[in-house]
Amino acid sequence: MKLILEVITPIKVILKEEVDEITIPTVNGEISILPGHIDLFTKITRGEMIIRRNNKIEPFAIMGGFLEVTKNHVNILADYAAHVNDIEIARVEQAKERAEKAMKEKDKELGYEQLQDDIRRAALQLKIAKKHKSHSRTS
C-alpha cells in the first residue's frame, strides 16, 4: 500500500506521485504520515518536508498551507514548495540580500510583510539546500 501524494502551489503542481512516507512540519509539530493514516486535516508551517519513496529520501523546502489526508490520498496545498535540487544557492543568496537591502531602505512598493516573507523563505531555502546539497546528488 502506498500513499498518493499531491503537492500543489499557486505557481505549479510540484508533484503528484506514489510515496511510502511523508514527514512534514505542522502547527502542532512535525508529523510523519504512513499508508493507512487516519483522515486528517491540519495546517503546515515553514520547514523541511521529507518524502520517502522506495527507500530513497527526497527533501523539500515548504512554506505555509494546508494538509489533508483522505483514504491514503495526501493533498498538500502550500504557499511555496521546492525540491532541494531545484534550489540554487547562489540565486537564493542574492534574493535574500536584495530583500534585506530593500527592507533597510524601506521599500514602500513591496511592503514590509512581503519582504519579511521573502527573507524567511530565502533563509529556509538556504538551510535546507546546504544541509542536503552535499549528498543529494547520490541519493
Add this chain to the structure above:
Amino acid sequence: MATLLTLKRRIKTAKNVSKTTKAMQMISASKLKKAQDAATSSKPYVEKLDVLSKNLAQKIDSDNLHDYMKTPNVNSKLVIVISPDKGLSGGLVTNLIKEVIHQGSQAKTYYITIGKKAEIAVSLLNKEIVASFPFGSTIPGFETVYPIAKIINEYFLDKKVSEVNIISTKFANVFTQIPHATKLLPVKLDTETKDNNAVTLFEPSVGDLLPDLLQHYLEMVIYQSFLESYASEQAARMIAMKNATDNALGIISELQLEYNKTRQEKITNELLDIGGGSQIAYEQ
C-alpha cells in the same frame, strides 16, 4: 487632380493606423503568454482548495459553522466587477457589462469595481459603488486582493449583505472569453454527500482551521479571477487588434487600387488631350 492627393492621404492614414494596431497586437501577444501561464498555473491550486474547503465543510457539525457559511437574513448583495482599465479589446467590456445588468436584481446591491471600465459603466447604471480600484496594466500582484477581502469581510460578516458575487471574465482560450458570475459567499455546503461515518482528525481544531482555510479560499478565488481577467483582456485585445490590422490592410489595398486606376485614367486623358491637340495642329 484633387482626388489623387486625397487618395494618397487616405492610404497614408490607413498605413499609420495599421502600424499602430500591429504594434498593439504584438504587445498584447507578448503579455498574453505570461498572463496565460499565470492563470493556468494557479488553476489546479484553486480547484484543489475548492475541493478541500467543501470536503472540510461536510465533515463539521452544523453548530460549528463558520460565519462564511451562514446566510445573513438581509435582502442585499455585494457584487465585485472586474474589468480592464483600457478599452480597445473588442466586445470584452460590453459583454461584461451586459452580464452585470443581467445579474442586477430588485435587492439592494452594493458594488466594488476593479478597473476603470467597470467603474464608469456601473456609475452610469446609477448603482452604489462602495469601493473602486484600478486594475493596472501588468499582472496584478497577490497583495491587491487584501483590501478587497477586507471590504468583503466588513460587509458580509457585519451582516450588511446576504451574498457576495464576483463578475469577471473567464479565460476559456485565446478566442473565447466568457463573462461569468461566481457566488463567492456564503460558501455553499454540499449536504447531499454528507458522510457522517468518516472520522477526521483536525489539528489543532476545526475552530482554528476553518477561518484560516476559508479566508485563504476567498483570497485565492478573487486572485484567480484577477489573473483570468488579465489574460482575457490581453487575448481580447490581441484578437481585436489583429482584426483591426487586417481591416486596415484591406482598406490600403482597396485604396491603392483606386489610386492606381485614377492615376492611369489621368494619364490616358492627358494622352488623349495631346493626341487631340496635335491632330488639330496637323489639320490646320
